[in-house]
Amino acid sequence: MTILLLPPVSLFPAKYKPGAFLKPARPLPSSRPRAPRRRESPPPRAAGAIVSGVDEDAFTKYSGYLFENGASSAAEFLDEYDLPAISAIYRRKPVLLLRRSLQIGATFGRWFALRYLDSISDRSDEMFKVRAAELRMILLELGPAFVKIAQAVSSRADVIPPAYLEELSLLQDRIAPFSTEIAFSMIEKELGLPIDILFSEISPEPVAAASLGQVYQARLRSSGKVVAVKVQRPGVRAAISLDIFILRYIAGLVRRAAKLNTDLQAVIDEWASSLFREMDYRAEARNGLKFRKLYGRLRDVFVPEMFMEQTSRRVLVMEWVEGQKLTEVKDLYLVEVGVYCSLSQLLEHGFYHADPHPGNLLRTSDGKLAYLDFGMMGEFKKEFQDGFIEACLHLVNRDFDALAKDFVTLGLLPPTAQKDEVSKALTGVFQNAVNKGVRNISFGDLSGNLGRTMYKFKFRIPSYFSLVIRSLAVLEGIAISFNPDYKVLSSSYPWIARKVLTDSSPQLQSTLQALLYKEGVFRIDRLESLLTESLRARTEQSMVRKEVGKTDSTAAIQQALSFTLSEKGAFVREILMQEFAKIGEELKT
Numbered sequence: 001m002t003i004l005l006l007p008p009v010s011l012f013p014a015k016y017k018p019g020a021f022l023k024p025a026r027p028l029p030s031s032r033p034r035a036p037r038r039r040e041s042p043p044p045r046a047a048g049a050i051v052s053g054v055d056e057d058a059f060t061k062y063s064g065y066l067f068e069n070g071a072s073s074a075a076e077f078l079d080e081y082d083l084p085a086i087s088a089i090y091r092r093k094p095v096l097l098l099r100r101s102l103q104i105g106a107t108f109g110r111w112f113a114l115r116y117l118d119s120i121s122d123r124s125d126e127m128f129k130v131r132a133a134e135l136r137m138i139l140l141e142l143g144p145a146f147v148k149i150a151q152a153v154s155s156r157a158d159v160i161p162p163a164y165l166e167e168l169s170l171l172q173d174r175i176a177p178f179s180t181e182i183a184f185s186m187i188e189k190e191l192g193l194p195i196d197i198l199f200s201e202i203s204p205e206p207v208a209a210a211s212l213g214q215v216y217q218a219r220l221r222s223s224g225k226v227v228a229v230k231v232q233r234p235g236v237r238a239a240i241s242l243d244i245f246i247l248r249y250i251a252g253l254v255r256r257a258a259k260l261n262t263d264l265q266a267v268i269d270e271w272a273s274s275l276f277r278e279m280d281y282r283a284e285a286r287n288g289l290k291f292r293k294l295y296g297r298l299r300d301v302f303v304p305e306m307f308m309e310q311t312s313r314r315v316l317v318m319e320w321v322e323g324q325k326l327t328e329v330k331d332l333y334l335v336e337v338g339v340y341c342s343l344s345q346l347l348e349h350g351f352y353h354a355d356p357h358p359g360n361l362l363r364t365s366d367g368k369l370a371y372l373d374f375g376m377m378g379e380f381k382k383e384f385q386d387g388f389i390e391a392c393l394h395l396v397n398r399d400f401d402a403l404a405k406d407f408v409t410l411g412l413l414p415p416t417a418q419k420d421e422v423s424k425a426l427t428g429v430f431q432n433a434v435n436k437g438v439r440n441i442s443f444g445d446l447s448g449n450l451g452r453t454m455y456k457f458k459f460r461i462p463s464y465f466s467l468v469i470r471s472l473a474v475l476e477g478i479a480i481s482f483n484p485d486y487k488v489l490s491s492s493y494p495w496i497a498r499k500v501l502t503d504s505s506p507q508l509q510s511t512l513q514a515l516l517y518k519e520g521v522f523r524i525d526r527l528e529s530l531l532t533e534s535l536r537a538r539t540e541q542s543m544v545r546k547e548v549g550k551t552d553s554t555a556a557i558q559q560a561l562s563f564t565l566s567e568k569g570a571f572v573r574e575i576l577m578q579e580f581a582k583i584g585e586e587l588k589t
């Protein structure tokens with residue numbers, strides 16, 4: 001059981017430097033708890049003032065928009081993404097629909113026109129940063145649906161230019177808050193008790209504000225535990241529903257006009273369903289509980305406790321995590337911990353954090369990797385897990401025909417695909433990368449190349465697969481920001497090698513067998529390389545911890561031997577025994 005020793009509670013945690021971007025939470029003396037200050041609104045703000053990067057105008061428009069279009073709409077009460085219901089609600093409001101469509105069109109239209117003017121006046125480079133900042137403000141003004149879309153792409157260093165990436169990453173946690181008065185009354189309404197009864201202390205202002213909700217620090221009256229209280233923005237569900245409805249319509253037009261093969265409306269529907277699930281905080285708390293149970297015990301991983309009794313659809317109460325953003329502390333060891341935890345999520349239990357954006361990963365004050373925000377979780381099915389491992393093995397061993405088959409198993413290619421042709425294309429795409437050696441393959445480049453090949457063959461990448469790729473690409477992205485040579489695949493391969501050598505799944509065992517025998521000939525070199533990699537999985541982790549010194553080759557041989565003799569090495573031992581028996585027979589003749 002991992003135990004996090006919380007440091008003395010301060011309502012000015014290290015990661016929220018007072019005044020950095022929010023008004024500081026009011027420190028309440030922990031020795032003598034006071035009744036919370038209730039219904040305290042933030043002081044009036046000067047229009048157009050900038051509070052450390054949060055533009056007040058954008059904030060006003062953003063919140064105003066939510067209230068105007070959200071709080072009173074029937075769509076605010078939808079429990080899940082229900083397209084017929086959303087259509088029925090907004091078809092009855094043509095004026096609202098038209099006004100909002102014009103607002104979206106005019107806002108983006110103006111921005112594209114400015115970019116066009118930049119390009120014809122040869123000022124594109126000069127104005128690049130300005131336009132990136134404008135785009136961020138536009139997304140903020142347009143509301144949560146656009147902020148969420150931007151967040152989804154903001155970790156893609158491979159597709160977004162750096163200046164845009166920098167601006168879009170600010171959307172992850174620099175969104176202005178809504179009124180505390182409204183938030184407190186929402187807590188009371190949702191949980192059915194007065195704030196003073198629920199909490200003995202609560203920060204008079206939010207400590208963080210995100211697109212869907214904002215977070216307060218508080219102390220539970222019942223147990224005295226310090227908690228984070230997340231409150232959903234009022235009107236957010238209705239506002240998002242309206243925008244989804246409009247975006248779907250635009251997607252239909254674009255698809256027809258550009259004769260696209262990809263069903264853009266289906267992509268939006270899938271995204272919308274997951275966004276609606278994310279807006280149900282009870283589901284988020286259940287996800288958090290499961291995540292904690294599965295991964296909270298991994299070494300140096302921390303998952304906060306969820307308080308189900310104090311959680312409702314729009315209010316979530318969980319254990320407070322004291323720490324700093326992983327991106328700020330630049331801790332490569334914790335990136336490795338994240339990679340190992342991701343592999344365990346994807347390939348061990350198949351239940352994974354599908355939104356591990358940099359704002360959701362913290363380094364706790366005692367040096368652990370803490371996960372936050374369990375709104376978006378993915379399920380990676382067992383057959384896909386094995387298929388993914390097989391694809392990695394075939395990629396590293398340059399078996400492109402087998403790789404094309406793996407793509408069918410993974411649902412990336414339809415079974416009817418011309419596998420020869422695809423395999424030729426994949427060979428072209430991956431050969432260069434693989435020739436550089438597994439340690440030099442960049443996950444970002446690989447997924448970019450894969451996307452382009454898929455596009456060429458008019459195949460679509462299933463959304464589950466994009467999320468899986470994203471959950472690893474995010475970690476690579478964080479590491480690259482302070483270590484340009486970091487490669488996530490190089491950290492993952494030892495784990496994969498170990499898995500394939502030790503797993504009892506018949507599918508993986510037959511893959512291993514196929515890999516170790518080429519045209520009936522035993523490939524000892526492949527077994528050797530798998531063994532070396534799988535041993536690296538163990539030693540590398542301990543070396544990062546500085547627990548052991550460098551292993552010499554004798555130690556490696558000893559470890560390889562002890563592995564093949566261990567219970568987990570049974571299948572490999574069996575193969576080796578058969579090979580030894582064959583050699584014995586040959587020697588006899």
Ligand SMILES: Nc1ncnc2c1ncn2[C@@H]1O[C@H](COP(=O)(O)OP(=O)(O)OP(=O)(O)O)[C@@H](O)[C@H]1O
Nearest residue numbers: 172208210211212213215228319320321359372373
């Ligand atoms: N348990 C916690 N302990 C400390 N801080 C927290 C905790 N939970 C959330 N926060 C802070 O609040 C911020 C927003 O929380 P969270 O990401 O869960 O909200 P969200 O509305 O789902 O955000 P997003 O829209 O970006 O996904 C986090 O980035 C973090 O700074």
